[in-house]
Amino acid sequence: MLIKITGQQIDRVKIPFKTLRFLAYFPIIKEACIDALILRFDTDVPELFYHHGKRQVVEVRAKKYSLWHIYLNNAYVGSIQYYTFTKQFNYHLEDNCLLTDDHVQKYIALIQRGELKWIKDDIR
Structure with a gap:
């Protein structure tokens, strides 16, 4: 009624x-x-998820010199860097972050496949 x-x-x-x-x-x-x-x-958002009923938006923003910053709801939580000499990725996550190593490995795979952008003036 x-x-x-x-x-x-x-x-x-x-x-x-x-x-x-x-x-x-x-x-x-x-x-x-x-x-x-x-x-x-939003091409910088590889995924979003919910934690305790609140939307968590992950952004991986490309910076210069083969560097990406990872943001969770616009707060910095880590970075990914590609070393041109060794041709390997390295990453860092802040303590007490909701993201895990598996999340970052997924973002690295997206970068390798070209699904997340590199800075255009950057030489790989």
Whole structure:
């Protein structure tokens, strides 16, 4: 039952159960749409996840000299560096970070495949 106020009169309006069930999922659908838009249009975001009900957006931003900074909700949490002489990647994560070594290995693989950008004036 929904109470609808029109002018000075208060009416009770019956809402079908199916409609109520759909409306209960609306916040979930809204969050899923926002997640999909972030992943589709932000090229620096390789993934996002939820921790204790809060969205955690991971950004891997390319810097000069084969360096990438990793941000979690716009806060710096680590870096990835490519050494041109050894042709190997090295990374660092801040203490008490939600990201794990497996996350960073995934980002390194994305960089190697060209799915995350390098700075254009950088020589590999």
